[in-house]
Every structure is written in structure tokens, then in C-alpha cells.
Amino acid sequence: MVILLLTGCNIINPAEPVPGYIKIERFTITPTPELGTDSNKITDVYDFIDTKYQGSYPLPAQFPVIGSGNHHMIFYAGIIINGISNNRIDYPFYEPYEQTVNLEPGKITTINPVIKYAENVVHPWLENFENNGSSLLKDASSQTGIILLQPGDPNNFEGISGAVYLDASQVYFKLTTDTSYILPTVNIPVYLEMNYKCNNSFHVGLIAMTTSGPVTVAVLTINPKASWNKIYVELASVLNAYTDAHYFKIFFDATKNAGVTNAEFYFDNFKLLHN
Numbered sequence: 001m002v003i004l005l006l007t008g009c010n011i012i013n014p015a016e017p018v019p020g021y022i023k024i025e026r027f028t029i030t031p032t033p034e035l036g037t038d039s040n041k042i043t044d045v046y047d048f049i050d051t052k053y054q055g056s057y058p059l060p061a062q063f064p065v066i067g068s069g070n071h072h073m074i075f076y077a078g079i080i081i082n083g084i085s086n087n088r089i090d091y092p093f094y095e096p097y098e099q100t101v102n103l104e105p106g107k108i109t110t111i112n113p114v115i116k117y118a119e120n121v122v123h124p125w126l127e128n129f130e131n132n133g134s135s136l137l138k139d140a141s142s143q144t145g146i147i148l149l150q151p152g153d154p155n156n157f158e159g160i161s162g163a164v165y166l167d168a169s170q171v172y173f174k175l176t177t178d179t180s181y182i183l184p185t186v187n188i189p190v191y192l193e194m195n196y197k198c199n200n201s202f203h204v205g206l207i208a209m210t211t212s213g214p215v216t217v218a219v220l221t222i223n224p225k226a227s228w229n230k231i232y233v234e235l236a237s238v239l240n241a242y243t244d245a246h247y248f249k250i251f252f253d254a255t256k257n258a259g260v261t262n263a264e265f266y267f268d269n270f271k272l273l274h275n
Contacts, residue, residue: 018105019064022047026059027077027097030116036128037158037269039195041230044078045113046090056088067103074098075113081234082220091232092189093121093273117273124181125250125272129160136162139174139251146175146267157195157228157268166200166256166263173254173265180209180247184274185239192233192250193271199224200263202254204233208245215242216251228266 024045029038045061047054049071056078057063065071075097076090097113127135129148138145146162149155155163164173183190192204205218219238222231239248250272256263 017066019066020068020103020105021062021064021108022073022101023062023108023110024057024059024075025110025112027075027094028112028114029094030114032116035117035121035123035271036126039158039230039269040077041079041232042077042091042094043080044088044090046076046078048074048076056090062108065103068105070100070102072098073101073111075111077113077115079232081232083222083229083231091191092275093117093191095119120275122274123271124183124274125177125179125270127162127270128158128268129162134162135178136175136252137178139176139253142172142174142253143170144173149266155197155264155266157197157266161195161266161268163267164254164265166254166265167261171256174251175253176207176251177249180249181272182246183239183248184236185243185245187240188236188275190235190239190272190274192235193230193269193273194233195228195230195268196222196266197225197228198222198263198265199226200254200257200260200265202252202265205251205253206235206238206242207249207251208242209247209249210242210245215245217242228268 027042029040031038044056044058046056077094078088079091081087095115095118097115134146136146146164149161149163201221201223203218204220208215217238220233
């Protein structure tokens with residue numbers, strides 16, 4: 001009777017399979033002449049095994065995978081939208097990384113994906129301040145404009161960076177792109193990537209050139225960051241509200257915050273991207 005009970009218990013509760021493990025510390029971007037810098041802020045990995053979605057994990061990640069032998073795995077790079085930590089997606093402009101992995105129960109397999117921007121990415125505006133000028137213009141309402149830092153300046157991010165300074169006599173700036181862009185307005189991903197650091201908040205926005213005239217819309221307020229940071233600003237949700245617009249400009253503006261004696265803003269590697 002005891003033997004029968006034990007056998008029945010094993011049937012009801014079979015032994016759990018032992019998983020293998022995938023370990024991913026980071027994604028690496030391969031820079032291209034068209035899209036420049038490999039600077040990124042990839043925060044998550046989205047995992048597929050044999051075309052089936054397994055899950056998403058914050059980096060660095062180590063996660064279990066049930067199975068053994070060779071399996072085709074696909075890893076998508078994930079980002080934080082607008083700097084909001086609970087708003088994450090697999091970024092549509094990075095190519096996935098694919099690899100056949102020999103899974104072994106209990107074994108950790110380390111993979112460090114190397115990816116690049118997808119070939120179908122449209123990039124109407126890139127600005128890295130490396131061409132002895134800037135495509136950001138001082139708006140008529142602005143009290144100051146952007147300057148290029150000198151080589152060797154410790155505030156440079158990569159090569160040459162741009163800077164804007166505000167003080168007691170110049171308390172407001174507004175910069176706009178020197179070109180108007182035709183952008184998708186119907187449920188197509190559109191993002192602005194940028195590197196920045198600042199001791200004062202600023203806005204990123206769009207100027208929609210509609211049939212009734214220009215409309216200025218603030219998209220995001222970006223808070224001070226003492227060290228260089230990368231952000232992915234989502235624009236499609238605003239663009240979708242202006243289907244009658246013919247063109248758009250990007251703008252940046254700020255008013256010196258109370259309590260800040262000298263406001264400093266540093267920018268690099270703007271990328272306006274869509275499919």
C-alpha cells in the first residue's frame with residue numbers, strides 16, 4: 001500500500017524540468033555612417049525562443065529557459081520611453097539579435113548581442129555638432145542661442161557638444177530646427193533620441209505647420225541630470241493629433257528655474273527617427 005501511494009504521488013506531481021539559463025549583460029550598437037554614434041540606453045531584453053515569446057527582463061539579465069538541445073533564439077533591445085521607468089518597449093528602430101543556442105539543463109549560456117539600427121529606419125534629422133555649425137536656430141523669442149564647445153572642454157560628450165547658458169540677464173531660450181520635416185501622423189513610431197545633461201529643466205516639443213497656422217506643443221519636460229544621459233522621446237502620440245499638419249519642426253526651450261543662479265544645458269547626438 002505504501003508503494004502504491006508513493007507511485008501515485010509521483011504521477012500527480014511529476015519532477016520539475018531543470019531549466020537552462022541565458023545571461024545577457026548588455027547590448028552593443030554597431031555605429032554606421034548614416035546614424036552615427038553607438039550611444040544608447042538599452043535597459044531591457046525581450047526574448048523569443050523558436051518564434052515564441054518568452055518574456056522581458058531588465059538588464060543585466062539572467063533568466064531560465066526550459067528545453068535542451070539547439071533552439072533558435074531572438075533578442076530584442078528594450079528602452080524606457082520618455083525617461084519614465086514603468087513605460088518600456090522593444091525599440092522598433094533596432095534590429096533584433098538572433099542566435100542558435102545549445103540549451104543544457106542547469107547550464108548558464110552568456111550572450112552579448114551586437115545589433116545595429118534597422119535598414120528601413122528613416123532619419124530626417126541628425127545633429128552631432130561635428131560640422132562646425134548647428135542646425136538648431138535661435139527663435140525670435142529667445143534671449144540666447146546655442147554655442148559649440150571647444151575641443152577638450154570637459155563638458156563635451158562625444159567630440160564636440162552644444163551648450164546653452166542662462167543667467168540673471170538671459171533667463172529664457174528657445175531653439176528650433178532649421179528645417180521643417182514631413183513626419184508620419186497615423187500610428188507610426190516616431191522618436192527623438194538625444195544625449196543631454198543640465199542643472200535646469202527644459203522642454204522638448206513640436207511646432208505643427210497646420211492649415212490654420214503654426215501650433216506649438218510641448219511634448220515632454222526633462223528634469224535636471226548632473227551627468228550625461230540618453231533619452232528616447234516618443235513623438236507619435238502628439239503627431240497623431242495633427243493629421244492636417246503639412247510639416248513639423250522640433251523645438252527646445254527653458255526658463256531659468258528659481259534658485260538656479262546659472263543654468264547650463266549640454267546637448268549631443270540628436271536623432272529624429274521613424275519607419
